[in-house]
Amino acid sequence: MHDGLVVVDKPAGFTSHDVVAKLRKAFGQRKVGHAGTLDPDATGVLLVGLGRATRLLRYLSESGKAYEGRIVFGIATSTLDAAGEVLDQRPMPITREDVEGELPRFLGDIEQLPPMVSAVKIGGRRLHELARAGEEVERAPRPVRVDRFDVVAFEAGPYPEADVEVECGSGTYIRSLAADLGTALGGFAHLGSLRRTRVGSFTLAEARPLVDIEADPPAAVLPLTEAMRDLERVDVDAEQAQAISHGVSFAASALTVHGEGPYALVGPDGDLLAVYDTRGAALRPAVVLAAAS
Secondary structure (H helix, E strand, C coil), rough: CCCCEEEEECCCCHHHHHHEEEHHHHHHHCEEEEEEECCCEEEEEEEEEEECCCCCCCHHHCEEEEEEEEEEEEEEEHHHHEECCCEEECCCCCCHHHHHHHHHCCEEEEEEEECCCCCCCEEEEEEEHHHHCCCCCCCCCCEEEEEEEEEEEEECCCCCEEEEEEECCCCCCHHHHHHHHHHHHCCCCEEEEEEEEEECCCEHHHHEEEHHHHEEEEEEHHHHHHHHHCEEECCCCHHHHHHHHHCCCCEECCCCCCCCCCEEEECCCCEEEEEEEECCCEEEEEECCCCCC
């Protein structure tokens, strides 16, 4: 069984689950999962874990993300993106300066209403399942963080379009940013297209198209240590490695660490042994990958 991370350049027309299904077949194993859903029409970086890497996906899901998108003004859709049906439309002869003037209100720590087409669960059911059944339920706003929201190109007209770049924290809905920006400008907007360019430090530069991965699956696998490269790395000796394989906790002073963690603990042979968290004055195991001997 393969253990590691695959950085996929997801094509349009595939759900994230479709990608997982294709990689299960390509690698001949069931233990495959993804970190951070991309909508079917969206493209770009999708991180897929194989084998033991599936136990590490939460650390990848929580990473910051970057996107390139196109916002279409004056048209509201049922899904807040181009896949939905048009609910209303009205010409919006706005300028680039108008758009850029509203962007600061969407920066920093803000609250967003999860769209009905999202994977958020309410009452044990995902919102997109309820939406497909024709139901709309009350949702509570959720805190998200937007670090960058810039217009990089603008096409004027009765229904202007703006190409934007966004850097944000986990859980941010770009389609909601688009729709809310339209509202702030006194009209409507939806997300015309979306491409994820980065998850953590994993960028499009190292993402592989599905067809390339299927042609040579092993060549696409990054080792477990590389999968956790965004965590602080702590190298341990053989004696500590043995203790880690048994899930032993350490006093924070026993290992040279900085910050609050989590930490990627790496053995003398360069293999990832575990991920530890700081709890009080102790370092405790969150995920142990090394087999005890």
